[in-house]
Amino acid sequence: MLARDLAEAFPVVGLDDDALDAVRLLASGRLPGIVVANAQGRPQAILPGSQVLRFVLPLYVQEDPSLARVYDEEHADRIASRLAGRPVRDVLPRSDQELAVVDEDATAVEVAAVMARLRSPPVVVQGGAGILGVVTAAHLLEHLVPPP
Amino acid sequence: MLARDLAEAFPVVGLDDDALDAVRLLASGRLPGIVVANAQGRPQAILPGSQVLRFVLPLYVQEDPSLARVYDEEHADRIASRLAGRPVRDVLPRSDQELAVVDEDATAVEVAAVMARLRSPPVVVQGGAGILGVVTAAHLLEHLVPPP
DSSP states (O other), X not given: XXXXXXXBOOOEEETTSBHHHHHHHHHHTTOSEEEEEOTTSOEEEEEEHHHHHHHHSOHHHHHOHHHHTTSOGGGHHHHHHTTTTOBHHHHSOOOOOOOOEEETTOXXXXXXXXXXXXXXXXXXXXXXXXXXXXXXXXXXXXHHSOOO | OBHHHHOBOOOEEETTSBHHHHHHHHHHTTOSEEEEEOTTSOEEEEEEHHHHHHHHSOHHHHHOHHHHTTSOGGXXXXXXXXXXXXXXXXXXOOOOOOOOEEXXXXXXXXXXXXXXXXXXXXXXXXXXXXXXXXXXXXXXXXXXXXXX
């Protein structure tokens, strides 16, 4: 089985799309993250939900979780306001981490090797026509470790 | 909203449970990982799908993805055989990383702070009676960044 057969549809957003819309897409689709493409339609980054939280929560709350209780739920509206009007590119981690991308004709074991090395599900599947979707660890394990 | 209200049911396995069964549970439930409890029913670890792949793939395949093509799909049966008869404890990462656990009466912002700091969804919710479930980043963002 090849990466193109393992790929599942996954929403893709652009670097200049609205960050608040992207986060709502992630939340409503119950996704672990969202794929960000550059202007050429190539995968640029995967934006995980935990990175969104790093962006929206004040640093003092992240560094001392006991202060999180002080920053109580009445401030939750401020969380959305930190995303409003910002492009997706502003929310991305400043990271040089290699992006988990495979070609559409990579084998299941090749996809698994990339996922294991980068500890990164999902892996983005790139075809000639653009981003085909992503492969999650669970879907890959379903194929590699089939039911008895 | 408190952690107990945000927690979603999630399968829990024991350290001595069969690793192959645990991985099949993860795969069939399309879960990002699985919660591992110790003999006292307290959360011991979260086993992510990518860690399972690190365990089952030979090291040379992980270090050089181009060798993954050589290790072709006929060897996929060996992947399941590496898990067979092993307890879950053998598959866990050798890691001192702090486990993402919150008390059932933690606020949503407290859960978010733990998730952001440890870059770890899901976060395990611990109650007096044991593990209540997990909070995912998407579910938390659904609450913190509600639809317009």
